[in-house]
Amino acid sequence: MTTPQILVFAILATMMVLFLWGQFRHDIVALLALMACVVTGLVPAEDAFSGFGHPAVITVACVLILSQGLQNTGAVDWLSRAVLPARAGRLTSMAALMGLGALLSGFMNNVGAMALLMPVAVQLSGRLALTPGQVLMPLAFSTILGGMTTLIGTPPNLIVSGFRAEAGGSPFSMFDFAPVGVAVAVAGVAFVALAGWRLVPARKAAGAEGFETGTYLTEVRVPEGSKAVGMTLRQFENEIENSETQIVGLVRNEVRMTAPHGGRRIRAEDILILEANVETLAKALSALGIKLEEQGSSSGDQRQEDEPEAKVTDTESGEDKPELRRDEDIVLRELAVLPGSSIVGRSASDLRLRTRYGLNLLAVSREGHPPRARLRTISLRSGDLLLMQGPAEVMADFIDDTGCVPLGERHLRIPDTRLAIIAGAIMLGSVGIVTAGLLPAAAAFTLGVIASMLLRTVPPRQVYTAIDWPVIVLLGALMPVAGAMEVTGAADVLARLLVDTVAQGNAIAALAVVLVTTMFLSDVMNNAATAAVLCPIAMGIAATLGVNSDSYLMAVAIGASCAFLTPIGHQNNTLILGPGGFRFGDYWRLGLPLEVLVVAVSIPLLLIVWPL
Structure with missing residues (x-):
């Protein structure tokens, strides 16, 4: 190996160790890796931040804003009331909830879809005589599965499309992911709704x-x-x-x-x-x-x-x-802390809950158990469950400001039929423009964002708060790092190693290796980072074997959307950790059979839809 290749592998290995260690945010680790590449000369200094202008990064940001419009206007609330049966048995109710979660995740941020449907899932668990976790985990997995069905369903799909374009081909279109993605999502939802939910540990609700x-x-x-x-x-x-x-x-x-x-x-x-x-x-x-x-x-x-x-x-x-208030103005709310929430890493004292909001933090539950630190000094984490007390309208402001998710019935957002229709039309219009090939995805969804601001489905002041900035920084920083893998030939070296030692030169075995490797890495590190690292390797394997690289890129896209074994693999898994009362080792019981099913369904379909 050459010196640049050794440096690239050293930086990648360090980056993955830091990802797995989890002591630093993913975006910080990605920036460190980028700067290491710049300092060592692997990435020219003038190109260091070129990734932030990448179409995939722009599209992810725009989709997050349009998703916010669907949430603000109550469009998803209306859809959930229309789709979910009010009085049905377990199979019908679970299938309807999971199907809705998967559908929404195909066209909006899947964390947003999960956050919107969590209160519905908690209420449904009571009606079905199940623990909240037995409904929340199937919902989380279905929203992850739904992301693999369209170009905008999840950031890894956009990354995969971007790598295809940079390799000299055209980007994947809006529904190129659907033939395999929809089949895998339907099979996964059917399995979990029919029998898989029984594998979820019936943990006591973290009340x-x-x-x-x-x-x-x-x-x-x-x-x-x-x-x-x-x-x-x-x-x-x-x-x-x-x-x-x-x-x-x-x-x-x-x-x-x-x-x-x-x-x-x-x-x-x-x-x-x-x-x-x-x-x-x-x-x-x-x-x-x-x-x-x-x-x-x-x-x-x-x-x-x-x-x-x-x-x-x-x-x-x-x-x-x-001032005197009626007793019913003071409410208790259980709030789940979203990944990326502004209160993650801060304590009640840091937040000045009393002086700033007039709220009491009465309790914290973490993985179904109380943390050992003093209540007002606990550093909050994503997935924590908070018991808050205070005036209802102040509580609503706190939820809006911090991005927490209220569990139980919500009275915080009054759907506006006119704006809901407009928000839905903007999203459908943007998707239609991309599908028809009139404009690239980044341009089409940027037009959608402008329309959302002009028509007030997303107030201009909320545009920047709707964007998950750590994800944007992660993507923008990793694009040049992935480019360094290609330029130095490191991706080809690793591809040959996998083909010769693991796949033994067999193209189908190599396809399975790419899929399983991507799934494993997605279980322990950010799926966008996994896709950015694996795409050049996948294309290198295809080039070594002289076969169609699209099959391998699609395998990366599917694998990156299948993080079911751990609570850290995907933000939706982290989000249900507290409300479901789960432990770290609870996820694999349903996640492992589901991942085996995904491999069994996707490999034959990849060979048919994207033949080698």
Whole structure:
């Protein structure tokens, strides 16, 4: 091997180790790999950021924005009500939900489709007498399968199409993926709906009992002469820090306030509402001269009946401005943290939930179990389940700002029939332009984004927040790295190694190797990154064997859409980890048979539709 080839393999190996380690975000790892290629001279400095102008990257960004329009207008809500049966058995209900998830994922971001249908799945699980996980995992897998059916269904398809164009051919068209992709998706959905869901472990739902909360909501009255009089609430919490207690409300002059500002000073006869472990709290309170209020504690099961009322926070002065609200204005919501959410990696203290939103974080559940860290200092992760308390309209703002998914029935978005029709028409129009070959995908969907802004299905201020920027950076950074593999001949070296040692020179065996390798890598690293790494290798294998490279590129596309063995393989798998109460090793029970089915169905179809 030449020195450039050795350098490329070293950078790729380091990149994959960092991907698997998971301590750094995928986009950061991709940028590190890109800069390593630039520093070593494998990628010319002037071409370092050429990947950000790649048509595949532009198309992914535009599709995310158009998907946001479908969500904003309630188009998907209307479709789900029209398609999903209200009273049907398990088979019909599961098949309808999974079919809808797969259909939506073919034309919009599959994480968005999953987020929209999660509350429906949780409600359906109750009606079907199943655990939420037994419906959420089939839904997650169906939305992943649906992405392989069209050009815009998932970023790997766009990457595969881009590599075909760069190799001298034309890009794949909108529905070139459909003959194999639809058959595989239908087979997968049918298998899971008929019998596969029984393989999903029936984990107990990660409800309030799975959260790290105190045993009780406890009310304590601050008497005259108490050492707490004159303290700020923040100082009070610091004094009783070892009792694992947080203040969730304050009653003063018969007015109840939720999430009072930490700078508010305690007065005599104030009643503090504490989320606490009473056994450890009592000893701490006695040192401050405070006693538990008689008949003031309420079981955690009665929280909804004992909620404190709301407050309005003046963030300029840091003072709370309480106002009386009806009890029903204060709500409890279970929120799932989406991958890529703005709160990932931050704690309740970092977010300033009380001063910024006037909300209480009552509990966190992670993989169905409470984390061990202190509640207000827990660094949140994607897939965490949060129990939040506060005014309904403030909760809605928090959900919109952070991208969390509310579980249970949603009253946060009122469908607008006119705008829903417009959003659907824009998406269909963009797809139609690409299908007819009038414009390339990047240009057609860019026109769709402009139309969405002009017609207000996506407000201009929301355009940039709708884009999953880590994915865009990942794609833009990896394009030049993949190009370095081709230019240095590293892809050809690896292709020959696989063909000679694994496939033994057999084209069909090599096709299976490409598919299985892509599936395995997608289970442990980002599927877009997997596609970008495997495409040049796949084309190198085809060139070595002297066969049609389209078969191998399609195998990469299918394999990249089949991450079913781990919760980290795909964002939708991560999203259900908390709400389903799953453990890391739960996914393979359904995922492994499903991946075997995908291989069994796709290999013959690839040979028929894209003959060698």
